[in-house]
Amino acid sequence: MIVQKLGANFNYVIATLLFCIGLFTVITKPNLIKKFMGLNIMEASVFLFIVSVGAVREGSAPIVVKGMEKGVQFVNPLPQALILTGIVVAVSTTALALALMIKLYEQCGTLDADELKGMEE
Amino acid sequence: MRKFLIFLCLAICWVVFLSAVVEMPPFGDPANITNRHVVPRYLEEGVEEGGASNIVTGIILNYRGYDTMGEVTVIFTALAGVLAVLKREDVKTSTTMVATSPVGPSLIVTTVVKLLIPFIVLFAVYTILHGDVSPGGGFQGGAVFGASMIHYTLIFGLLTYMRKIRLAVKVPLESAAILSFAIAGFIGLFFGQKFLTFLMPALSHEAQYLLRHAMLLLIEVGIGVATGIIFGSIFASLEKVERI
């Protein structure tokens, strides 16, 4: 029963798994760029999740074309609109993070979290 | 050992997520609450009310235009953040790895890029203007536009880019998205409507739709231009190397 339900909600299973994988990467990898890649995985997982919420089986893209017959099943357009916002936010965060990493390298000469920790003292 | 503990914690997290996933409405079912509660209005009235055949565009610009205004602010914030951390490139002090490399770009590369860039920009314009009838819109087109500038800078170097797009042009265009949203919003206030209203009942039927079309176009173009220029500026700022 549970397996069946999980099978039906396969997208969410994968999205949440990716979320955890991304978090694992962020926590365990010492290199800051790799940490940030983990964050990007998490972002992608959340986007996948939200888009999946809006999916409708056999649904077509929500673009109304002239002469289209009534009662066509569209997918849910709202999550797609939200994800566009989400992606833009993710891009902005990435840009700022890269800038900070460049500055960090200028200041400390390394991007390794363990070495940076030693520098703090 | 530490890694294993973290792995264990996250595995538990995933199981907790799964316990919620089991209870979630089935994937892709048209009978889900998400397809019954708010969205039918968008799908049924969206073209008429929202002003775009592409309902996603209608939602982005019209129903949830305020979100999009926040979104363009986020990009603008990212630019301001990058400039705060790294400073803007400067003709006097900045250079790039490309410019200092002993081997210049080959003739083939420069020719191909020169030929390609007008088409990339054309595609960007097309994507921006066709956002209301097909997949596309300001952000997508703006990203393509930004890509063309990044392309150009990579091959011809930062100095040429700086000479082509001067600071006095760049600075106002970077703010264009927020300002075009504000202008469109204040048109609504001017007619006694709420902020970001697109249909003004005070006008005649034709004038209303014409005005809405103009406002949506203004916003799309504003977003497109600003996104492109901002991407270019962010890239230039990241790419520059201080000349010693």
Next chain:
Amino acid sequence: MAGVSGHFPILIVVVPLVGAALTPLIGHWRRRLCMPWAALVMLFTFAMTAFLGVRLSLHGPIGYHLGSWEPPFGIEIYFDYVAALTFVIALFGFLVIIFSKRYVEKELEEAKISTYYTLILLILAGMIGFVVTGDMFNLFVFLEIISLSGYALIAIGGEKLTAMAAFKYLLVGAISSLCVLLGVAFLYSITGTLNMRDISHMLTLTDATRVASVALALFIVGFAVKAAMFPLHIWLPDAHALAPSPVSALLSGLVVKTGIVGMIRVLFNVYRINGPLNYGPVLNIMAWLAGITIILGAFFAFFQNDIKMMFAYSTISNIGYIVMGLSLASYFGIVGGLIHVFNHALIKTTLFLCAGAIIYKTGYRKLADLQGIGKKMPITMGAIVIAAVSIVGIPPTAGFICKWFIILGAIEAGKPVLAGMLLLGSLFIVAYYVKIINAAFFREPVHEITEVDEAPASMLIPIVILAIGCLLMGVFAYAPLAFIRPAVTGFLR
């Protein structure tokens, strides 16, 4: 709702946003005009929030439907009693901008000045938008505006380690934002809407309580990071201590409060206390963590040498008070927590601005170097003493009322141990403020800081205004209750 004043709920967000968008242009034209421009924009915003505050107290909450779409379809701005915090944000923003003038001229490169004011206006606009919005996704968008400008402002100074503090904050902050977004997604999947009041209504109809609980957990984790609660506070001390002082004042006084406001929105506006979902255990866990936060924050603060580091840890401790008050979920607890949101914003802004003035004048930030500073900068140190006395909570001052209410709340909720933790934390707080005052007034100076005198007027005026505010809040401690009481009654209904 006649005339322009009917549009104030949106204008308080849009005016600073447009102001921020125009700042680079003005900076490109005349660099010196950036600061007056930013101050003018915030003054204007402040006037509008004051007007809205008065209107709120007379006529109750104001809803504003953007684009004329009725709520579940469009985005709604809901100026309720919690949103009265915008008044504080606009006022303190204005004062911080005034204070920044000299500080920025000394500490920042020419080219970064217009960027600095742009980011300050953006972070203020973001906070105002965050507090007034009535839409879950919009909340996330404004959260991102606040966070991004916050990360950048920390690193704007360019001293060593600032980029690392900012990056640490960015990493943790981005994860917390994603938690909030995932929470929104879970909620959307079972309610089909994004409007807070509509979600709250739809939650009573759904039977997917486990999804709702997981979403709640994600929200709490996300906002707890922003508010720097105990296991998730690691980013705060570095970020707040290394940022330029006016920025520290904003971050510590106001930005951490957005985490608190987020929690309030989620706990009391979306999942209501008397709603279908019994989330008592979550509140219990939060209350205990808050207790630990109080003690640990105060404990670490005591062992710091750097005054800004001390204030940063003190912020963690005080966030503990607020969260404890809220999570007691009893009338007195929530009232105490909400008053403390306001009081702590006032006091911590004062303290960080004073620290900024001292660092600006002397260049020293370690307590050992600053011995005897009280004789050289009597007004600034006097303001620190006033703020310290307020935060410690000696009876006639502002801090006393909130702690008293929170203790009452803890006893009302049958958790006297929490009240004990709160008192223990207060003892530590007394200890470290005594340490500062002792060093500043009763020790002989170690350095020859003879040429140091009082800070310039543009720094002293905001400090004095805020210090007077601290005193007044002690006398009129019940003034914020005009907004807080109806808010709490609404939560508990």
